[in-house]
Amino acid sequence: MGLGTYGFGESAESRDREVAAVRYALEAGYRLIDTAEIYAAGGAERVVGEALKAFGRRSELFIVSKVDPANATPDGTVRACEASIERMGCGYLDLYLLHGSRPCDFSQVLAGFAAVLRRGLVRHIGVSNFWNDTIRKWVALSSALGLECSVNQMPYSADRPEIEYEVLRYQRRHGIQTMAYRPLGRAILANDPRAGLTRHPTLLRLAERRGLTAAQVALAWCLRHPDIVAIPKSISHQRLDENLAAASVALSLDEVEEINRACGPPLRWLRGNALLRRVRSLRRRM
Numbered sequence: 434m435g436l437g438t439y440g441f442g443e444s445a446e447s448r449d450r451e452v453a454a455v456r457y458a459l460e461a462g463y464r465l466i467d468t469a470e471i472y473a474a475g476g477a478e479r480v481v482g483e484a485l486k487a488f489g490r491r492s493e494l495f496i497v498s499k500v501d502p503a504n505a506t507p508d509g510t511v512r513a514c515e516a517s518i519e520r521m522g523c524g525y526l527d528l529y530l531l532h533g534s535r536p537c538d539f540s541q542v543l544a545g546f547a548a549v550l551r552r553g554l555v556r557h558i559g560v561s562n563f564w565n566d567t568i569r570k571w572v573a574l575s576s577a578l579g580l581e582c583s584v585n586q587m588p589y590s591a592d593r594p595e596i597e598y599e600v601l602r603y604q605r606r607h608g609i610q611t612m613a614y615r616p617l618g619r620a621i622l623a624n625d626p627r628a629g630l631t632r633h634p635t636l637l638r639l640a641e642r643r644g645l646t647a648a649q650v651a652l653a654w655c656l657r658h659p660d661i662v663a664i665p666k667s668i669s670h671q672r673l674d675e676n677l678a679a680a681s682v683a684l685s686l687d688e689v690e691e692i693n694r695a696c697g698p699p700l701r702w703l704r705g706n707a708l709l710r711r712v713r714s715l716r717r718r719m
Contacts, residue, residue, distance in 0.1 A: 434656070434680040435465030435497075436673070437614060437666035442476020447668070454668035455484035459494075462677055467586075467612070467664045468521075469499035469532055470513055475520050482521035496523050497612075499532035499561055499586075500545075506538075510545025514554050529555040530586060533562045539574050547580060559584030559609070565599050572607055582609055589613035589661065591630060591654045591696040605660065616655040616663040617648055618696070635695035639688055645679075648672070652679035654692050 436458045441451045455466065468477045478498065485491070498521075504513040514529060529549060531542050549555040560571055563585050575582050585604055587596050589611065596611065604611055618630035630636055636647035643650070648665075655663045656679065665676050684692075 434463065434652070434677050435467055435495075435612070435662055435664040436463045437664040438466065438468040438477040438481060439472055439614075439666055440477075441468075441480045441666075442473030442478075448480065450668050451480045452483045454670070454673065455481055456487050457670050458673050458677075459484065459488045461670075461673060463673070464493055465495045465497065465662065465664070467497040467614075468517075469501075469530075470504070470517050471499070471501050471532060475516070478517055478520040482523070485521060485523060491524060494523075495527040496521065497528040497530065498526050499530040500542075501532055502535045502537040502542075505531060505542040505545060507541055507544040507548060510542060511548050511552075511554075514545075514549045518554060525553060526555045528557045528559060528584060530559045530561045530584065534560070534564075534567045539571055543575055543578055543580060547578065550580070557581075557583040559586070561586040562588075563600075565603070568600060568603060568609075572609075582607075584610050584612050586612040586614055586664075588615045589655060589663075590616050590618035591636075591651055591692050592618040592633075592698075594693075594697055601658075611658075611661045613655050613661055613663045616665050617651050630696065633696060635692060639691070643682075645682060646675055649675055649679040649682055650684070650688075650692070652676060653682035653684050654689060656680055656682075657684055657689060 436455065442448070466481055468481050470478065472478070498517045500510050500513045504510065514526065518524065518526060529546065546558045550558065558580065559582050560568065563571055568585055572582050585600070587600065589596050601611060630651040631646070631648045633647060636650045640647045640650045652663055652665065655661060667673050667676060
């Protein structure tokens with residue numbers, strides 16, 4: 434379980450609470466912090482950096498940031514990486530991702546990644562929001578250069594399980610770990626723009642039965658796969674504790690299937706059909 438920071442650093446009024454939340458998370462046991470240079474134009478990284486000063490024990494942490502594709506040239510990637518490290522005062526990044534697959538020259542990005550790896554600014558590299566054909570192209574290019582794609586950061590939740598149909602299978606075959614953002618889902622399920630899966634009646638019922646919160650059930654659903662890391666965001670100390678505890682919750686197969694039926698897309702089994710996936714893939718290439 435990690436801590437996401439999307440939205441941090443956008444408001445001066447919230448800054449002290451956000452710094453306190455990151456500090457609390459670190460003291461509570463979180464060791465993975467996810468951020469990006471585009472979050473509040475570096476503001477989220479500054480929030481993380483302020484919290485890190487108080488924590489101090491850098492070697493215990495796994496810090497993730499992302500390069501904006503607009504900066505993803507060989508020199509631009511190095512400069513962006515140096516700026517992210519400086520804003521956080523963290524010395525190096527454990528994982529550096531290309532932030533989305535917006536049009537850019539992958540070979541140029543990989544040249545920049547090779548440079549930051551060589552200099553010890555970064556320990557691992559990966560991508561964010563790379564779907565089927567795009568992740569294949571990235572892996573082929575990175576492998577040809579002797580580089581390893583360690584992680585693909587993707588949306589994944591009980592109401593948005595699309596990566597199960599193709600991307601997740603491919604990544605497992607190639608040893609690419611999945612980092613799930615927005616693991617508490619989309620708000621439309623609960624008819625509450627703030628709620629996501631935390632107000633879904635099925636999750637509320639299962640949570641009451643287990644003495645949990647609906648958010649914990651949603652996170653446990655996501656983390657039932659051992660190769661998936663979730664990075665929910667919160668500034669509430671209580672929710673930070675609850676989210677971390679969700680990593681220890683094991684759902685039964687019956688509970689998982691009940692969640693799949695209630696929260697997943699209609700005709701979920703059809704969307705996971707191998708033949709239909711092949712047809713969709715061929716259509717995309719036409």
